[in-house]
Amino acid sequence: MSKVKKIIIAALIFVVLAIVAMIPIPYVIESPGTAEDVSQFLTISGAKDEDQGTLRVLTVYVEQATVLTYFKKFLKHHELLPSEEVFGDYTPEEFDALQDFSMRNARSTAVRVAFEAAGKTVERHVNGIFVTRVDQSSNFRDKLQVGDIIETIDGKSPGNTDESFEDLKDYLAGLEPGHTLVLQVKRDDATMTISAPLKMDSRTGGIRLGFGGEVDEDVTSDPSVEFDPHGVSGPSGGLMFTLEIYNQITNSHLKNGHNIAGTGTIELDGTVGRIGGIDKKLVAAIEAGATVFLAPDDEITDEMRARYPDIKSNYEEVKEAAEKLGTDIKIYPVKTLQDAIEILENL
Structure with a gap:
């Protein structure tokens, strides 16, 4: 076989392998995302965020697995999950639409809850x-x-x-x-x-x-709150959005120089709800230098425990993850917005 033929065959084999490597498989890979300053996500008219310290909203990076990226599951803090466990019965387009709506809903709820906690009203x-x-x-x-x-x-x-x-x-x-x-x-x-x-x-x-x-x-409020989601979607930033808004409109100095990370949905009654991927969000918080972590202390019902015998609250999950990581970040259980406010006031 001539040298030219060998080169052509090798090139063809490389192209075929490259194509095969990019074929999607019915799994997704979750890994630590970002830990961003919440104040960069919103602007409150007439308010100046002069409080020293940071409130951080946390994300998880989710990517479609392929034949090649399948092997990322062996990397530290990466997890391979069946697609249906993340997306359910939804198409990727439907899932994205739901996530975008969840973010919009989390933002409007955060404004309502923060203003109510501050004794103010919204329309x-x-x-x-x-x-x-x-x-x-x-x-x-x-x-x-x-x-x-x-x-x-x-x-x-x-x-x-x-x-x-x-x-x-x-x-x-x-x-x-x-x-x-x-x-x-x-x-x-x-x-x-x-x-x-x-x-x-x-x-x-x-x-x-x-x-x-x-x-x-x-919702419209006085002062007005404008959001720039920075491409982040989903409802899990609700607690941290609410804390940032409350902190600014009341000038409460909740940050007080601390680097604070946290996660959890927020309900209209101020309840902080369960989220997914909290172990990976902890890694993102640690990598961002956070010293405080606010975790949902969600209630595990009898029905949930019957269906998932090994289920733990988010707080229990993140405590377990912290022990494995050997981190000294301080983790606090949070059931309500008021819990979170009191924790930060007493840091």
Whole structure:
């Protein structure tokens, strides 16, 4: 065989191997992400963030695994997970839409909770109901999409108050199977009307909507709060956003020179909720030089323990991870926003 033929064959083999190496496999790789200064994510009109120290929001880096990157699972702090464990039944596009919505929802909730804790009020504007899922057997399956905004249901709006939303839920509860539900839906920049008959829920005998959703809203406040998410998505920054807003609008000096990292969702009642990948977020916090870590001390219900016998609270998970890492970062359990405020006030 001539030298030229050998070179050609070697080149072809290299190209084939390169193509094979890039083939996606049904796994994702999670690894430590960033630990960014929350103050860089938001601007509060008329407020100056002169408090020494840092509140850090933490992320986890998630990448689609390929034949080649599969071997990253052997790297330190990297974990290979089945795709369905991360994405569920959602397509990558649907998952991204949900994550973006979760971030927007976390931001508006953070503003509401922080202002309420400071004794201030905000104004809500409900855009509609963000569609979070469409059941496979639903009559809306080929009509609705995850990410759609339902503006009205049978001409009724969710409204801008909790009471009006409850009225809408009561209306839906009173419908019967076979009723044709008419939805006004916003998708991208277009508005359309979608309708379909409701099916019966075999368990209750009542209706089954066939889709799920959450309220999509904007809030306005005085002083105003503007966000730049820096490409970060998901709800897990809720606690740290709330703390930063509260700190600035009350001038509470909660940072007091400390490098503070933390994670957790935030609910309207101030409850701090469970998040995923907390061990990797701890690594990101340590690498950023954080000396304090606020971790959700979420309640593990009997149902959760029955389904997942080895389940631990986020606080228990991160304490275990810290012991393995041999770090001296101070980890504090947090159940509510008020817990977090009191911890920081007493550092």
